[in-house]
Amino acid sequence: MILLDDVTLTYPDGDARVTAVDRVTLEGRPGVLTGITGPSGSGKSSLLALAATLVRPDSGRVMIAGTDATRLSRSRATTLRRESIGIVFQQPQLLPALTAREQLRVMAELGGSGRRERRALVRGRVDELLEAVGLAAFADRRPAQLSGGQRQRVAIARALVHEPSVLLVDEPTSALDTARGAEIMGLLARLTHERQTATLLVTHDLVHREVLDETVEVVDGRAALVTTRTR
Numbered sequence: 001m002i003l004l005d006d007v008t009l010t011y012p013d014g015d016a017r018v019t020a021v022d023r024v025t026l027e028g029r030p031g032v033l034t035g036i037t038g039p040s041g042s043g044k045s046s047l048l049a050l051a052a053t054l055v056r057p058d059s060g061r062v063m064i065a066g067t068d069a070t071r072l073s074r075s076r077a078t079t080l081r082r083e084s085i086g087i088v089f090q091q092p093q094l095l096p097a098l099t100a101r102e103q104l105r106v107m108a109e110l111g112g113s114g115r116r117e118r119r120a121l122v123r124g125r126v127d128e129l130l131e132a133v134g135l136a137a138f139a140d141r142r143p144a145q146l147s148g149g150q151r152q153r154v155a156i157a158r159a160l161v162h163e164p165s166v167l168l169v170d171e172p173t174s175a176l177d178t179a180r181g182a183e184i185m186g187l188l189a190r191l192t193h194e195r196q197t198a199t200l201l202v203t204h205d206l207v208h209r210e211v212l213d214e215t216v217e218v219v220d221g222r223a224a225l226v227t228t229r230t231r
């Protein structure tokens with residue numbers, strides 16, 4: 001689970017500062033797909049960067065799996081991020097020379113606490129994850145031999161390699177047509193429910209709103225929970 005607790009984030013703006021996130025409290029719970037929507041410049045990406053522990057808030061706490069990430073040293077925050085958070089970016093950001101299976105294996109080697117047994121465990125998860133995202137038959141293909149939707153599926157599987165409790169997703173459908181986008185959103189909802197990740201997903205695209213369990217709307221750096229769906 002993840003809790004952004006009364007967080008504020010400002011950026012330098014000439015001699016002054018611009019408030020990108022203004023005292024937001026937002027909770028991601030296990031098995032819940034929470035959509036973050038709102039106009040351009042409202043602070044959605046900044047919220048995700050805070051949740052990813054990539055930036056520190058000016059004030060407030062970011063609680064991840066019971067730990068206040070804002071109080072950790074940089075290196076301990078990095079370890080927490082690797083072990084507890086999966087991130088899917090707008091573009092899949094795959095390495096062109098590697099097959100789908102190798103993209104996940106690299107993540108298995110890089111991340112986590114580095115203990116040999118743990119790495120072996122993570123390696124063993126790779127084929128199961130490729131199957132879970134519908135790519136079992138494409139494991140040996142390189143990015144150029146995959147469609148845009150399939151590349152995004154590889155990125156999703158890669159984000160799940162360390163079995164994160166928190167999954168953060170930034171505009172996953174922006175490079176896809178409506179049908180492929182709907183498939184990716186459906187996949188993210190299914191994985192969230194099956195793997196009980198607390199998933200925060202930034203989206204402009206309200207075409208896909210029906211798969212979201214909750215929708216939080218951000219306006220001028222402030223967030224309001226606008227809908228909650230009961231499954």
Ligand SMILES: Nc1ncnc2c1ncn2[C@@H]1O[C@H](COP(=O)(O)OP(=O)(O)OP(=O)(O)O)[C@@H](O)[C@H]1O
Nearest residue numbers: 011012018019020039040041042043044045046047
């Ligand atoms: N690195 C930065 N330096 C200065 N100001 C920034 C920086 N990043 C974002 N901002 C400002 O913070 C505010 C929120 O930006 P943010 O990118 O979080 O919004 P957004 O809702 O994700 O927008 P978009 O949908 O266009 O990506 C905006 O006013 C933006 O100009």
